[in-house]
Amino acid sequence: xxxxxxxxxxxxxxxxxxxxxxxxxxxxxxxxxxxxxxxxxxxxxxxxxxxxxxxxxxxxxxxxxxxxxxxxxxxxxxxxxxxxxxxxxxxxxxxxxxxxxxxxxxxxxxxxxxxxxxx
Amino acid sequence: xxxxxxxxxxxxxxxxxxxxxxxxxxxxxxxxxxxxxxxxxxxxxxxxxxxxxxxxxxxxxxxxxxxxxxxxxxxxxxxxxxxxxxxxxxxxxxxxxxxxxxxxxxxx
Numbered sequence: 001x002x003x004x005x006x007x008x009x010x011x012x013x014x015x016x017x018x019x020x021x022x023x024x025x026x027x028x029x030x031x032x033x034x035x036x037x038x039x040x041x042x043x044x045x046x047x048x049x050x051x052x053x054x055x056x057x058x059x060x061x062x063x064x065x066x067x068x069x070x071x072x073x074x075x076x077x078x079x080x081x082x083x084x085x086x087x088x089x090x091x092x093x094x095x096x097x098x099x100x101x102x103x104x105x106x107x108x109x110x111x112x113x114x115x116x117x118x119x
Numbered sequence: 120x121x122x123x124x125x126x127x128x129x130x131x132x133x134x135x136x137x138x139x140x141x142x143x144x145x146x147x148x149x150x151x152x153x154x155x156x157x158x159x160x161x162x163x164x165x166x167x168x169x170x171x172x173x174x175x176x177x178x179x180x181x182x183x184x185x186x187x188x189x190x191x192x193x194x195x196x197x198x199x200x201x202x203x204x205x206x207x208x209x210x211x212x213x214x215x216x217x218x219x220x221x222x223x224x225x226x227x
Contacts, residue, residue, distance in 0.1 A: 035216065037162075044122070045154070045162065045205050047216035059214040100167055104209035104216055105152035107173060109161040 002026045002108040004096050009113030012086055022079040022096030022110055030054075030074035033099040035106050036081045038092035046092070049081065050099070064090075086117045123206050123219035130225040137193040139222045141206030144187055149208045151189040153182060156221075157202045165204075166191060193224070201226045 008020040022034070036048040049070040050059045058070050069082040079096050093114050097106035124142035131137040141151060151169050154162040164173050166182035169189065179194045193200055206219040 037216075044203075044221040045156075045207075045218045047207075047218060050214075050216065061215060095161055100152075100164070102168060103150050103152070105150075105164060105167045105207060106154075106162070107164050107167070109163070111161050 002098065004098065004108060004110035006094060006096055006110045006113035009094065009115045011116045011118060013119050014086060014088055014117055016086055017082070017084045018086065018115060020081040020083065020094055020096075020113060020115070022081075024077045024079065024096075024098075027098070027108075029072075029077040032101075034070075034072065034079045035097045035099060036068075036070060036079075037095045037097055037106065037109075038090075039095070039112075040089070040092045043092075048094070050104070051079070083115070086115075088117050091115060091117045121217065123208065123217055125204075125206060125219040125222045127220070128223045128225065130227055131193075131196050132227045133196055133198060135196055137196050137200070137224055139191045139193075139204050139206075139224065141189040141191070141219050142187055143208070146187055146189050146208065147185045149184075149210075151182065151184045152207045153180075153191045154205045154207065155200075155202045156205065162205065196224075196226055198226050200224060 003025045005023045051070045067085045071080045093112040095112045096110045098108040100107040153166040155165045156162040169184040170182045181192045
């Protein structure tokens, strides 16, 4: 079955960097686009970034554009999110999610990793 | 950033029908997807492409989309359906994904 396991979360000071990873298994990772979606404590879902199956096309929410970089290593079945210049408002649970075969929806989600930006 | 318009909360008695709406100008021209999220858990896709159900999702969950409103309908509501529900679309002008603000479904 599809399994997505995020890692790399933790507490970081404002202005610092953090890299999240998402290890995929149970499906042909290289065939699927992927999302990162985040959820601030007590708030709703917010899409952060998308990457095509081959890593060529990348799209970002305005709130993270220029600071976050999504990437993937299909040889390692791993998705990444490099987060730079972190702000307190980036505090959230970050989920990686597989994009569905017929559209931009997320048909499988990881359990998430918590990022806390605080001084 | 903007979000699709959802009612903050909907309440329904067990066995009744819950309807959760998602609004945007001309949303009927887009594909709408719905997620269920229970406390402390990751979201789960319950309806995609307006009205399709992933495998394993009960037939009690259905969706429709027309004009300015998309609707998630949950028939014969059970206590286990109590959760937050989010709608989502793809906005081609800007290549971005947009979620609704979420609706908390309470089973009375």
